[in-house]
Structure formats: C-alpha cells, structure tokens
Amino acid sequence: MDYLEKINDLRAQKAELSDKAEKLVMDGKFDEADALTTQMEGINSNIDTVIKAMQASQKNAGPVDLGDDGILVGGKKPEAKDAKKDLHLFDSIGEQLRAIVAQTKHVGDDKRLSQINNVVQGVGTGSGEDGAFAIQSDFAGAIMESAVQNSPLLQRLDRYTCSASSNSARWLRFDETDISESVFGGIKMHWAAEGGSVAASKPSSREMRLDLEKMMGFMYATDEMLQDTAFLTGLASTGFSLAADRLLTAAVINGDGAGKPLGIMQSGALVSVAKEASQAAATLLGDNIIKMQARAMPRNRERLCWLMHPDLEEQLPYLAIKSGDASKFLWNPEGGLGNFDTQRVLNKPVLFDDNCAAIGSKGDILLVDPFQYVLLMKGTAKQDWSMHVEFLTDQQCFRIVWRCNGAPKVDAPLTIKNSTKKRSPFVTLDARA
Numbered sequence: 001m002d003y004l005e006k007i008n009d010l011r012a013q014k015a016e017l018s019d020k021a022e023k024l025v026m027d028g029k030f031d032e033a034d035a036l037t038t039q040m041e042g043i044n045s046n047i048d049t050v051i052k053a054m055q056a057s058q059k060n061a062g063p064v065d066l067g068d069d070g071i072l073v074g075g076k077k078p079e080a081k082d083a084k085k086d087l088h089l090f091d092s093i094g095e096q097l098r099a100i101v102a103q104t105k106h107v108g109d110d111k112r113l114s115q116i117n118n119v120v121q122g123v124g125t126g127s128g129e130d131g132a133f134a135i136q137s138d139f140a141g142a143i144m145e146s147a148v149q150n151s152p153l154l155q156r157l158d159r160y161t162c163s164a165s166s167n168s169a170r171w172l173r174f175d176e177t178d179i180s181e182s183v184f185g186g187i188k189m190h191w192a193a194e195g196g197s198v199a200a201s202k203p204s205s206r207e208m209r210l211d212l213e214k215m216m217g218f219m220y221a222t223d224e225m226l227q228d229t230a231f232l233t234g235l236a237s238t239g240f241s242l243a244a245d246r247l248l249t250a251a252v253i254n255g256d257g258a259g260k261p262l263g264i265m266q267s268g269a270l271v272s273v274a275k276e277a278s279q280a281a282a283t284l285l286g287d288n289i290i291k292m293q294a295r296a297m298p299r300n301r302e303r304l305c306w307l308m309h310p311d312l313e314e315q316l317p318y319l320a321i322k323s324g325d326a327s328k329f330l331w332n333p334e335g336g337l338g339n340f341d342t343q344r345v346l347n348k349p350v351l352f353d354d355n356c357a358a359i360g361s362k363g364d365i366l367l368v369d370p371f372q373y374v375l376l377m378k379g380t381a382k383q384d385w386s387m388h389v390e391f392l393t394d395q396q397c398f399r400i401v402w403r404c405n406g407a408p409k410v411d412a413p414l415t416i417k418n419s420t421k422k423r424s425p426f427v428t429l430d431a432r433a
Contacts, residue, residue: 006050007155012302014043018340019347044339093139094233097398101226143237144377144402147244152342152351154249156305156370157406161377167403168211169376210376212403213259217243219398240400250355252373252406253307254363261406264373264426265363268411271295271424272362275432282360284312286321286330288429292367293346295427298416300369305349307366309356316343316350362431369425372410378403 017036024033089112090096102108148154160169217240225232248261255263264270273291296304320327332344342349348367357363413422 007047010043010047010050014040014047014340015302015347017043022347040339090139092229092233093143093236094229094231096139097221097232097236098226098229139237143240143400144244146237147241147248148375148377150241151245151249152349153252153307153353153370154245154375156303157252157373157375158371158409159375159377162212162403168209170209210374210405210407212376212378213261213405215244215247215402215404217400217402219400221398236398244402246355248404248406249353252375253353253355253366255406257407261375261404262408264366264368264408265357265428267408267426269408269413269424270426270428271413271422272428272430275430279432281432283432284315284319284365284429286319288365289319289330289345290321292365292427292429295421295423296367297369297414297423297425300371303369303371304367305351305370306345307351307353307356307368309359309364310352310354311359312365313343313352316345319345360432363428365429367427372425373406373408375406376404 017040021033021036021040024030024036090099096113099108099110099113103110103113148159162169219236219239221232221235225235251261251263253263254265255261256266257263273288273295276285276287279285279288293304316331317329317333319330321330322328330346332340332347334340334343336344340349342351344350356366408426410425413424416423
C-alpha cells in the first residue's frame with residue numbers, strides 16, 4: 001500500500017471541504033459549515049490513523065529470505081528445504097553497526113553479517129576484512145522512505161521506483177507548447193457534419209530517459225557512542241534521513257542535472273513574473289501573489305503549493321489586495337478554518353525551505369505543481385546500500401549510498417486559447433533589488 005498517496009488523497013479531500021466551509025461561513029450558513037468541519041475532523045483522524053499504520057509498518061526489521069542453504073541462526077535451522085522460512089535478523093540498525101565494529105576489531109564474529117551480504121549483494125562470502133558490509137535492506141529502505149515521506153515537498157512529487165535490475169526509466173514526453181487548438185502536441189477534436197471529413201492530426205512525442213544518480217552520506221561515531229544501541233539507531237536513522245531530505249530537496253529546487261536531479265529553477269518551463277513598478281527591494285506584495293497564481297495552469301489548482309524562503313514568513317500576514325478603502329488579506333495561519341497543518345496563501349499550502357533563493361532574489365518564492373516533477377528511486381528491497389568502517393582517531397566511519405534522480409515533466413511554458421500569457425506548473429517572481 002502507498003501510504004503517502006492515501007495521505008495526500010485525504011488532504012485533498014480536506015482542502016475541498018475547507019473551501020466549501022469557507023464559502024458557507026461567508027454566506028452565514030454556520031450550521032452547514034459546522035457539518036463540514038465535523039467531516040474535516042474525521043479526515044484528520046483518518047490521516048493520523050494512516051500515519052500510525054505507516055510508522056508501525058516500518059518500526060522493526062522485516063524478514064530476510066536466506067534461501068535454501070540451511071544456515072543456523074540462533075541455534076535454529078530453517079524449516080523444510082522446499083518451504084523457505086524468512087528469518088528475523090538484526091532488530092535495529094544500531095545493533096548491526098555494533099556487530100560490524102566488533103567484527104572489524106576481531107572481537108566478534110556475527111554470522112548474520114555474512115548472511116546479509118549473501119542475500120543483499122549476492123556474494124559468496126562476507127568477511128568484511130576490507131571494512132565493507134551491506135546494511136540490512138529493510139533498514140536502508142525505511143531510512144530513505146522516511147526521508148521522502150517526512151519532507152513536505154518530496155512527498156508531493158510524482159514518485160516512481162526502479163526494479164532491482166534497472167538503473168533508469170524511459171517514458172514518452174509530448175512536445176506541446178500551445179494547447180489552444182490541440183493537446184499532447186497534436187491531438188484535436190472537431191465538430192463534423194454528417195458525411196463530412198476533418199483534418200488529420202497526430203500527437204508529437206519523444207522518448208525521455210532518466211538515469212539513476214548516486215547519493216552518498218557519511219557518519220562518524222566514537223566507540224562510546226557505539227555502546228548505546230538505541231542512541232545509535234536513532235542517530236543513524238534520523239541523521240541519514242534528514243541529510244538525504246535536505247540534499248534531495250536542494251536538487252529538486254536548484255539542481256543543474258549534472259550528476260544530480262534537474263531542479264525546478266533550471267527548468268525550461270519556469271515562468272517568472274515581473275515585480276511591480278514601484279515595488280521596494282526585498283518585499284512581497286499581494287499583487288505579486290495574484291499575478292503568480294494567474295500564470296499557473298488553469299487545471300489541477302488543488303495540487304499547487306508555495307515554496308518560500310523562511311525569511312519571507314514575517315511578510316505573509318500583511319499580504320493583501322485593495323479595492324477602494326477595503327482590503328482583502330490573502331494569508332491564513334496554521335490551524336485556522338479547516339485546521340490546516342501549514343500556513344496558507346490564497347488557500348494553498350506554504351512550504352518553507354532555505355534552499356529557495358535569498359529574500360529579494362529570483363527564486364525566493366515559487367508557486368509549483370509538485371506532481372509535474374518526477375522523482376525516480378531505486379527499490380527499497382534491493383537498494384544499492386553499503387557501509388564502510390575504518391579506524392580514524394578512535395572513530396568509526398559509516399557510509400550509505402542511495403540511487404535516485406528527478407526532473408520536471410515539462411520543459412516549456414504553455415499557451416492557452418485567447419491568451420498571450422505563458423503558463424506553467426512552475427512559476428517564480430523576478431528579483432526585487
């Protein structure tokens with residue numbers, strides 16, 4: 001089950017109900033609005049349930065199939081040769097790290113390490129004399145899955161998983177820059193009289209390929225730290241997950257595509273909105289917000305979200321547009337109507353990230369449809385993970401490797417009917433220097 005997809009579906013349902021509730025409140029229909037609020041509270045409860053189920057499914061190590069070799073583990077032999085029995089190995093990544101350190105210091109010989117190497121890497125031996133051991137696959141997968149699911153941006157991307165034998169993905173991209181008369185670069189519909197004919201048309205497409213790139217992380221731990229398995233487990237899991245989240249998010253926003261994902265700011269589809277004529281430096285105005293939304297694609301608006309540098313947060317409560325002497329404010333705080341878990345501008349979630357450009361620079365604020373960005377990952381069961389241990393001033397060095405890549409699905413803005421404005425799923429604001 002894709003827990004994140006279910007969570008996003010529930011959040012989309014809640015956003016739709018919130019829009020309806022807001023209109024009812026504006027019309028003074030408070031009883032009807034209260035009924036929708038009750039429904040939203042139920043959805044919040046369902047989201048909490050899904051999150052708990054997702055966390056519970058990742059809490060402990062899953063089984064590892066050792067095959068038919070009959071290796072003894074814990075004094076017990078697998079059942080019948082023709083009925084493979086999955087054996088539970090290390091209970092946590094911290095326990096495995098301690099076992100590896102003990103073996104490299106020749107003060108322990110845990111057979112489970114070689115068994116994991118046999119299963120994960122397909123090798124015949126796993127002595128680890130060169131300091132290299134494979135991390136138990138379910139630990140590795142859980143860490144990287146947490147990196148994606150805990151990231152407000154990454155969890156919203158269109159995610160795909162490569163099989164164990166694949167290192168790339170191919171798909172067809174339709175060449176379209178104008179959808180005023182056709183879609184997908186050439187598909188048209190016509191009103192046709194009986195017996196009449198219409199002009200032939202066909203879509204224009206080209207094959208795209210996305211190769212996996214390598215993400216690598218390091219962690220140093222002293223012998224004293226290695227004595228506390230629970231602490232080491234939390235440090236390794238949380239540390240690698242957070243570091244991967246930050247590095248991958250930075251690439252999704254700004255990556256140049258060379259050995260890393262191609263970022264939104266480098267996309268040919270990016271549309272940049274001009275600042276206001278008299279706008280002061282490093283400011284954000286309500287007019288900027290309205291014009292940025294106007295340059296987004298008309299459809300799938302429910303998926304849009306704002307990406308902002310945290311320094312812009314203090315300006316959000318003042319965002320407004322004026323009509324005569326009246327002002328309409330565009331910002332809502334967390335926990336407002338609908339009990340949203342993020343601040344909202346024009347009722348779209350705000351995701352703060354310091355990978356956005358410095359305040360006042362182009363790219364300090366973006367309005368994006370994250371689903372128009374594809375994130376390709378290596379499958380969790382067979383990910384290319386490894387750990388190297390070496391002596392260095394009484395410290396152990398752990399290395400972890402993960403394969404992934406990403407790119408925008410579109411590479412050019414689109415023109416719609418009866419409009420000269422270019423629109424895109426990726427919109428930013430020009431510099432205000």
